[in-house]
Amino acid sequence: MVFVTASPPVPVAVFDTKPYDREFFLAAPTSAQLDWQFREFRLSSETVEAVGDVRAACVFVNDQIDRACLEKLRLADVRHLALRCAGFNNVDLPAARELGITVTRVPAYSPHAVAEHAVALLLTLNRHIHRAHSRVRDLNFSLKGLVGFDLHGKTVGIVGTGKIGRLAAEIFRGFGTTVLAYDPCPGAEWAEGNQVGYVSLEELVSRSDVISLHLPLTLETMHLFDHTQFERIKPGAYLVNTSRGKLIDTTAMIENLKSGRLGGVALDVYEEEEGVFFEDLSDTMLDDDELSRLLTFPNVLITAHQAFLTNEALAEIARVTATNICRLATGQSALEGTRLN
Numbered sequence: 001m002v003f004v005t006a007s008p009p010v011p012v013a014v015f016d017t018k019p020y021d022r023e024f025f026l027a028a029p030t031s032a033q034l035d036w037q038f039r040e041f042r043l044s045s046e047t048v049e050a051v052g053d054v055r056a057a058c059v060f061v062n063d064q065i066d067r068a069c070l071e072k073l074r075l076a077d078v079r080h081l082a083l084r085c086a087g088f089n090n091v092d093l094p095a096a097r098e099l100g101i102t103v104t105r106v107p108a109y110s111p112h113a114v115a116e117h118a119v120a121l122l123l124t125l126n127r128h129i130h131r132a133h134s135r136v137r138d139l140n141f142s143l144k145g146l147v148g149f150d151l152h153g154k155t156v157g158i159v160g161t162g163k164i165g166r167l168a169a170e171i172f173r174g175f176g177t178t179v180l181a182y183d184p185c186p187g188a189e190w191a192e193g194n195q196v197g198y199v200s201l202e203e204l205v206s207r208s209d210v211i212s213l214h215l216p217l218t219l220e221t222m223h224l225f226d227h228t229q230f231e232r233i234k235p236g237a238y239l240v241n242t243s244r245g246k247l248i249d250t251t252a253m254i255e256n257l258k259s260g261r262l263g264g265v266a267l268d269v270y271e272e273e274e275g276v277f278f279e280d281l282s283d284t285m286l287d288d289d290e291l292s293r294l295l296t297f298p299n300v301l302i303t304a305h306q307a308f309l310t311n312e313a314l315a316e317i318a319r320v321t322a323t324n325i326c327r328l329a330t331g332q333s334a335l336e337g338t339r340l341n
């Protein structure tokens with residue numbers, strides 16, 4: 001008689017978990033091979049002691065995985081850090097490599113989700129849909145202050161033409177806009193096929209009625225939109241950021257909103273979002289004067305980092321993350337294109 005012994009499930013600590021994360025992780029195709037240990041707090045050098053006896057740690061955009069945190073993870077024998085997002089600016093990759101911790105991410109779960117959210121934000125802000133909705137629910141059917149502009153015929157500047165930027169550009173082209181793009185690694189063939197014109201960042205900023213950011217946060221791109229950039233911006237232009245908050249110098253942005261140089265700003269990400277976005281703080285006082293100020297502008301629209309939040313994206317994030325944890329725990333390589341170090 002042959003006894004087949006099933007391997008025990010691989011223990012994995014999932015940090016900063018929300019109910020929708022649990023739902024989609026538990027439904028992932030390889031979920032039965034994993035012992036999910038969901039933690040609601042974020043991973044950082046201060047919380048890492050609570051990692052427990054696990055093989056992998058799964059983190060999101062606002063966990064802070066610096067060298068000190070990684071050293072403690074290594075001491076706890078964690079060999080795999082699985083990011084359930086695309087951006088990895090919150091992880092010290094050289095330190096992880098040195099310590100022998102493999103870092104994986106989900107490079108593309110649904111670029112459509114983010115591109116569509118960028119366009120939704122712009123349309124909502126420009127046509128005052130959010131304000132109209134609240135008014136109508138209050139039986140206020142006045143149209144005062146709700147004048148918007150046609151997107152048709154306007155110029156939209158896409159900064160960063162990777163997976164998300166290209167889709168956003170294509171959607172904007174569908175509105176009959178002229179689309180300009182800037183990317184240090186331009187996609188000439190794609191641009192030609194979609195009637196998108198690559199220009200310098202300076203030209204894009206000075207010619208665009210709407211600027212949408214789709215580039216990663218790096219040391220070079222931090223505060224790419226600062227005082228100098230805002231001085232170049234076409235007066236009255238709209239700025240949309242669904243990428244990373246620190247791409248914009250918030251203080252400079254507020255000054256340019258106050259002066260009227262910026263016509264409107266739609267944000268899904270914010271420079272100091274950590275500890276604020278994803279949380280219900282409705283019973284507390286907001287301890288961030290710049291965010292409080294931004295929330296008073298009628299021409300600012302903010303969502304709390306929800307551009308990725310679609311069924312399709314969450315299912316894909318869970319599938320790739322769970323598969324990679326199983327594969328690395330059994331000595332196989334990570335799925336193609338997901339390993340960062």
Ligand code: NAD
Pocket residue numbers: 086087107108111114159160161162163164165182183184185214215216217220221242243244268269305306307308309
């Ligand atoms: P991607 O890697 O496919 O594309 C990024 C593009 O930016 C690349 O073409 C790259 O060459 C370009 N780039 C790099 N430096 C640049 C610079 N200085 N100026 C202009 N372009 C530059 O990434 P993606 O999947 O398209 O994602 C874009 C960003 O969206 C991510 O970095 C992430 O920060 C953000 N994102 C946000 C959410 C959300 O929920 N809000 C979800 C996923 C991704």
